[in-house]
Amino acid sequence: MAEILTPKLAPLATSVAPAKAGAPFIEIENLSLFYGASQALKNITLNLQEKVVTAFIGPSGCGKSTLLRCLNRMNDLIDNVRIDGAIKIGGHNIYDTNVDVIELRKRVGMVFQKSNPFPKSIYENVAYGLRLHGVKGKAELDDVVEQSLRGAALWDEVKDRLHASALGLSGGQQQRLCIARAIAIKPEVILMDEPASALDPIATARIEDLILDLKKEFTIVIVTHNMQQAARISDQTAFFYIGELVEFDTTTKIFTNPAQKRTEDYVSGRFG
Amino acid sequence: MNTVTPGQYLPESSSDTTRITRHFRAEKFDFWSFFFSGLTGLATLFIVGILAVILLNIVINGWSGFSWHFVSTIPKKDFFDVHTTGVLPMIVGTSIRVIVMTIFVIPVGVITAIYLTEYAANTSIITRIIRAAVNNLAGVPSIVFGLFGLGFFINFVGKNMDKLLHNTSAVWGQPALIWASLTLAVMTLPVVIVATEESLKAIPPGLREASLALGATKLETILKIVLPQALPGILTGGILAVSRAAGEVAPILFTGVAYYMASLPGHLSDQFMDLGYHVFVLSTQSPNIEQTRPILYATVLTLLLLTFALNIVAILIRARMRKKLRALG
Numbered sequence: 032m033a034e035i036l037t038p039k040l041a042p043l044a045t046s047v048a049p050a051k052a053g054a055p056f057i058e059i060e061n062l063s064l065f066y067g068a069s070q071a072l073k074n075i076t077l078n079l080q081e082k083v084v085t086a087f088i089g090p091s092g093c094g095k096s097t098l099l100r101c102l103n104r105m106n107d108l109i110d111n112v113r114i115d116g117a118i119k120i121g122g123h124n125i126y127d128t129n130v131d132v133i134e135l136r137k138r139v140g141m142v143f144q145k146s147n148p149f150p151k152s153i154y155e156n157v158a159y160g161l162r163l164h165g166v167k168g169k170a171e172l173d174d175v176v177e178q179s180l181r182g183a184a185l186w187d188e189v190k191d192r193l194h195a196s197a198l199g200l201s202g203g204q205q206q207r208l209c210i211a212r213a214i215a216i217k218p219e220v221i222l223m224d225e226p227a228s229a230l231d232p233i234a235t236a237r238i239e240d241l242i243l244d245l246k247k248e249f250t251i252v253i254v255t256h257n258m259q260q261a262a263r264i265s266d267q268t269a270f271f272y273i274g275e276l277v278e279f280d281t282t283t284k285i286f287t288n289p290a291q292k293r294t295e296d297y298v299s300g301r302f303g
Numbered sequence: 304m305n306t307v308t309p310g311q312y313l314p315e316s317s318s319d320t321t322r323i324t325r326h327f328r329a330e331k332f333d334f335w336s337f338f339f340s341g342l343t344g345l346a347t348l349f350i351v352g353i354l355a356v357i358l359l360n361i362v363i364n365g366w367s368g369f370s371w372h373f374v375s376t377i378p379k380k381d382f383f384d385v386h387t388t389g390v391l392p393m394i395v396g397t398s399i400r401v402i403v404m405t406i407f408v409i410p411v412g413v414i415t416a417i418y419l420t421e422y423a424a425n426t427s428i429i430t431r432i433i434r435a436a437v438n439n440l441a442g443v444p445s446i447v448f449g450l451f452g453l454g455f456f457i458n459f460v461g462k463n464m465d466k467l468l469h470n471t472s473a474v475w476g477q478p479a480l481i482w483a484s485l486t487l488a489v490m491t492l493p494v495v496i497v498a499t500e501e502s503l504k505a506i507p508p509g510l511r512e513a514s515l516a517l518g519a520t521k522l523e524t525i526l527k528i529v530l531p532q533a534l535p536g537i538l539t540g541g542i543l544a545v546s547r548a549a550g551e552v553a554p555i556l557f558t559g560v561a562y563y564m565a566s567l568p569g570h571l572s573d574q575f576m577d578l579g580y581h582v583f584v585l586s587t588q589s590p591n592i593e594q595t596r597p598i599l600y601a602t603v604l605t606l607l608l609l610t611f612a613l614n615i616v617a618i619l620i621r622a623r624m625r626k627k628l629r630a631l632g
Contacts, residue, residue: 103516110424137518147509149528150628159527160517209513216517 056081056250057102057220062116064097064106071097073274074116079267084242084251086265086282088258090297093271095254099222102252103139104132120220137164140218144225146205148197148212153180153189156197156208160216175215183211184241203234210241214249221245223253227260239264258298262286270294358607365604368597374605380563383585383595390605395567396480396575397606400559401549401613403484403571404491409541411488412495419496420503421525441493445553452486452558453478474572481571483559490554491544498543502536503529531628538621542614549610552579578606 055078064072072094079085087095100106101118104125117124125135137160148156157176158166166172176193180186185207189200197208206226213221223242227235242251242264255261261268262282269279270293278285278294289295296302368385376389415437423430462476469475506529514524552560561574562584568575582602589595 105512105516108512108515110426133518133520136516141516143509143512143516145509147507147513149510149513150532159514160519163517163519163523212513212517 055079056121057252058117058119058122059098059101060117060119062098062101062114062118064094064101064115065113066109067111071274072101075276077269077276077279079250079252081250082246082248083267084246084253084265085267085269086261087252087254087269087271088256088261088297089271089277090302091256092273094274095269095271096224098271099224099252099254102220102222103136103141105141107132137216138218139220139222140213140216141222142206142209142213142224142226144228146202146209146229148200148205148208150196150198152194153197153200153208154193157211157215160212164216179211179215180208182214182245183207184237184244185211201234203230203237206230206234206238207241210238210245214245218249220250220252223251225254225256228256235260258286258300270297272297361600361603361607364597365600365602368601369604373601377565377567380565382563383589383591383598385594385597388598390578390581390602392564392567392576393578393581393602394605394609396560397549397578397609398613399568400480400484400487400555400575400577401545403481404487404548405541405545407485408488408491408495408544409537412492412540412544413499413537415492416496416499416503417525417530420500421521421529437493437496440489441497443490445490445551446556448486448490448554449557451489452482452554456482456485457558477572478557478559478561478574479572480559480568480575483555483575486554486558487548487551490551491548494544494547495537495540498540499533499537502533502539505536506532535621535625535628538617538624542617542621545613545617546610549613550579550606552577552583555580578602578609582606 057079059075059077059079062072062075063070075098087099089095097106101114102120102125106112106114114126117126119125120135120139124130149159151159154176157179158172161172161175166175177186177190180189185204188204189208192199197205200208206229210221210226226242227238230238239260242253245251246266253261253265265282267279268282268285270277270285270289270291272293278289278291280290284290285294286298289298373389374394375391376387377391378388382388415433419430419433423433457476457478460475461479461482464475465473475481510528510532511524514528515521519527555577559574560577560580562576564574564576582599585595585599585602586592589599
């Protein structure tokens, strides 16, 4: 499997597939995750489409962030984690023993809840991933840095101070910088773990616009506590409750006519 | 209807007579608060006072014997004469042993700290044993380090080096600058390890995650993100180690210091003279204590200034690094 994951930046599907059509891009099959003896994810099976925004919703502790972090194997970093089942991305199980995690994380980028720019310049933040993966030419770096900052709707605000510290940016700008940093290495999937939960409404709106824009190129999975946000930006929504996938459907269906009582209670704000 | 002006309280009824006014109680003199704040202040003053007395005593008494001639002269064997003596070899010896020590202790300490914070599983028995060992190392009396240096570095490492390299003629198997420095390095290792560990732990885990999520290996993350951030903290450890080592005499007693040498040390296998040890010599071996006293004070002053200077250099480097980190990184 590794040799199929290895080729750099395997071509993305060229046609923009409409939501719900075509073969699933990410297939989560019977996934269970244990922290020591306690089970955080219970037998989850879920198929996500390419170039679609999927939202994971559910009350705190329901396992949505844990599942998100399974998709780029960030849970590998935690001691005492055991994972059963499989996650296939583009048809290949990322938990196969011979899968290169570095290559996986290059193809599955991540944006965190708390913006975490490196204490380097704006330019170096975006160039970091590129340099890691061997890009050396100044012209190429300049080019990709500009593209990525434009892609993250940050270019106009920072183009005159690319070499100033990233820590001088506002919270919303920092988060967009983190998005620019993630898209600079051209992943296929972007995982977002409550990317706007620490931002004010205006900065949140900009991030949401950005996500709708990024959908054209990337498959996006977003964890959010904000029900309106899920409704505004996602095409599909999965509702989790205490480690179980309760319901997965189009966002419209989940928010207007869910099949499960628990989903309805949650999205209407009756608990959670 | 009356209009209500801003700031006016508005009980519905206009009858103000119902409002009860109560005075605040007058402040009572709290004896214990007063006593305790006074006590803490006095304790602080006491410490500052002792420091001031020591420093003033040294500066006032040492100033007369302190001169350019004094710090730049290599003395004759009889170094108790106020007019001809000097401390150049001691300044050189002390400086070199501190610098060589720093060169060894920083890499070893930093690498150990990286292992402990970044690689070792926090709960494993081995990690706990290493941590306990590091803490205990800090509590070992310095004379024991001196004996360790003699037994391990000179008698074991040095003698065996001679067997291999020099046909058993004694080159390394005797007290030398390098062994004194290494002994000091072992002694100050806990200081560097603890300071480095603290600065590594202070780096937000989010930065490590961000780097790993971009496809960096653990090593790349440590080298490019973690270590640059930790550098000022590591240097703080270095500064503490230098301060501790510069004044230590016990660990070098058996491992390299000499009573007298006619020339400056030219090689790491040479013995050396040392400011701290020289203070001991001047105060115990002098034929005429009264006459030697100005030299003694001036030597102590020199040691203080040297320690101060080494610290200043390290602090300047750290300040530069902080500034660079803040500006760009």
